[in-house]
Amino acid sequence: MITIKSAREIEKMAASGAVLAGVHKGLRDIIKPGISSWEIERFANKYIEEHGATPSEKGFEGYKYATCVSVNDEVAHAIPRKELILKNGDIVKVDMTVNLDGFESDSCWTYAVGDISPEAKHLMDVTKKALYLGIDQAVVGNRIGDIGHAIQAYTEGQEHMGDVRELIGHGIQPTMHEQPNVPNYGEAGHGLRLRAGMTITIEPMINLGTWEIITKEVADKSWNYYATADGSLSAQYEHTLVITDDGPKILTSQDPEFDKDYLLS
Ligand code: MF3
Ligand code: CO
Ligand code: CO
Numbered sequence: 014m015i016t017i018k019s020a021r022e023i024e025k026m027a028a029s030g031a032v033l034a035g036v037h038k039g040l041r042d043i044i045k046p047g048i049s050s051w052e053i054e055r056f057a058n059k060y061i062e063e064h065g066a067t068p069s070e071k072g073f074e075g076y077k078y079a080t081c082v083s084v085n086d087e088v089a090h091a092i093p094r095k096e097l098i099l100k101n102g103d104i105v106k107v108d109m110t111v112n113l114d115g116f117e118s119d120s121c122w123t124y125a126v127g128d129i130s131p132e133a134k135h136l137m138d139v140t141k142k143a144l145y146l147g148i149d150q151a152v153v154g155n156r157i158g159d160i161g162h163a164i165q166a167y168t169e170g171q172e173h174m175g176d177v178r179e180l181i182g183h184g185i186q187p188t189m190h191e192q193p194n195v196p197n198y199g200e201a202g203h204g205l206r207l208r209a210g211m212t213i214t215i216e217p218m219i220n221l222g223t224w225e226i227i228t229k230e231v232a233d234k235s236w237n238y239y240a241t242a243d244g245s246l247s248a249q250y251e252h253t254l255v256i257t258d259d260g261p262k263i264l265t266s267q268d269p270e271f272d273k274d275y276l277l278s
Contacts (some may be wrong), residue, residue, distance in 0.1 A: 017210035026186055026212060027277060030118035030253055030264035033111040037122050037267045045248040047100040050082040053107055054093035055232040066113040068123050069189055073110075075205075079265045080109040081121075081205045081253070088218050088226050088239040088247040089121075089180055098099050101127035103250065104137065106249045110189050117186050118213050120265035121251035132221060133246055139174060140248035144166050147197070147215040148275065151254060151261040155207050161199030164217045175224030177247070180239065185253055209258050216251030262273060 018026070034055050043056050057079045062070050069081030083091035083106045084099065090108075099105060108121035123137050143164045150159040160182075168176040182195030193205045197217045220226075222245025228237050241247050253264045254275070266272040 015211060016186070017208060018186065018212055018255065019210070021212070022186070023210075023212070023277070025114060025116040026118060026253065026255070027264045028234070029066065029111050029113035029116040030120070030266070032061060032066045033036055033109065033118045033120050033265050034109075035064065035266040036060045036109065037107070037120065040122075040124065043107060044099065044126060044145075046254060048099055049095050050061060050084065050093045050099065050105070050243065051095040053082050053105075054078055054080050057107075057109055061111055064113070066111050069112040069117060073189060079109055081104070083108070085246055086241045086244045088177060088220070088241060089249065090236075090238040091239070092111045092231060099126045100105060102129050104133050104248060106247075108251065109250065109276055115187070116199045117189055117242060118265050119185055119189060119251060119254045120253060121216060121249045122267070123248040123250060133255070134141060134223045136174070136219060136246055136248045139168065139171055140217055141250045143217040143219060144215055144250040147256060148216065148252065148261050148263065150168030151207060151213065151215065151256050153209050153256060153258055155206055156202055157193055157195060158199035159201050159205070160215060161196040162201040165198040167218055168217070173216040173221060175220035175222055175241075175245075177218035177220060177224055177226055179226055180218060182216045182251070184213050186212050189225050209256055211256045212253065213256070214251055214253050216249060218249040221245040232250065245256045270276070
């Protein structure tokens with residue numbers, strides 16, 4: 014079922030998204046060569062708790078952590094690890110969901126660790142741009158396929174970039190994952206018609222190589238995560254947004270200047 018949210022519900026989701034964005038803003042100063050990926054988890058837990066919210070990935074389908082911390086060729090859903098020390102030149106994706114007063118938000122960001130290669134920087138730029146091109150299609154009267162098509166057409170127009178297909182965006186609220194599915198590929202003019210009050214995530218994952226990914230198991234076999242099939246780098250950006258009569262509005266913005274055209278008034 015696809016639910017249309019009231020103005021009050023959207024305000025509550027925006028409050029949840031503001032806590033999540035606060036974690037990401039804090040991580041900008043924390044992520045540097047020499048820290049472990051566990052430091053990211055620790056900071057997120059503390060920040061979320063101090064803001065009266067809960068990390069809703071914890072307990073989701075048996076997942077034990079507030080964050081997914083995926084480094085370099087790890088595409089998504091990797092677990093934070095004390096023994097994983099970030100090195101100069103790495104890129105790290107931090108994906109989390111926050112629940113505040115029963116309202117969910119979901120956002121992933123890619124961070125550069127120290128000085129990264131021009132290729133890695135380009136991958137991050139392309140992936141962020143793909144997200145915003147997708148967001149631009151999230152307007153009343155368009156269809157789900159318009160979002161994925163914009164992401165796919167842009168990515169496939171880049172050299173040596175793969176647009177991951179296996180993992181997709183989704184509706185959000187009352188739970189983390191709701192209908193509709195929001196693929197990062199698709200045909201323009203196809204799929205569900207978008208209406209004001211729908212809340213969705215858009216979350217492209219782009220690889221600096223093949224689009225194909227593989228599943229990996231953590232050591233104790235309790236969890237699966239994803240990595241690129243060819244070992245190439247992967248980036249991801251994700252926002253939670255609401256479709257309105259006044260265009261798409263981002264609920265997890267961490268940069269009001271960059272997002273000025275996408276903020277609730
Ligand atoms: N935040 C992820 C998403 O974008 C979901 C992570 S699932 C978890 O949909 F179990 F790893 F937390
Ligand atoms: Co997410
Ligand atoms: Co998501």
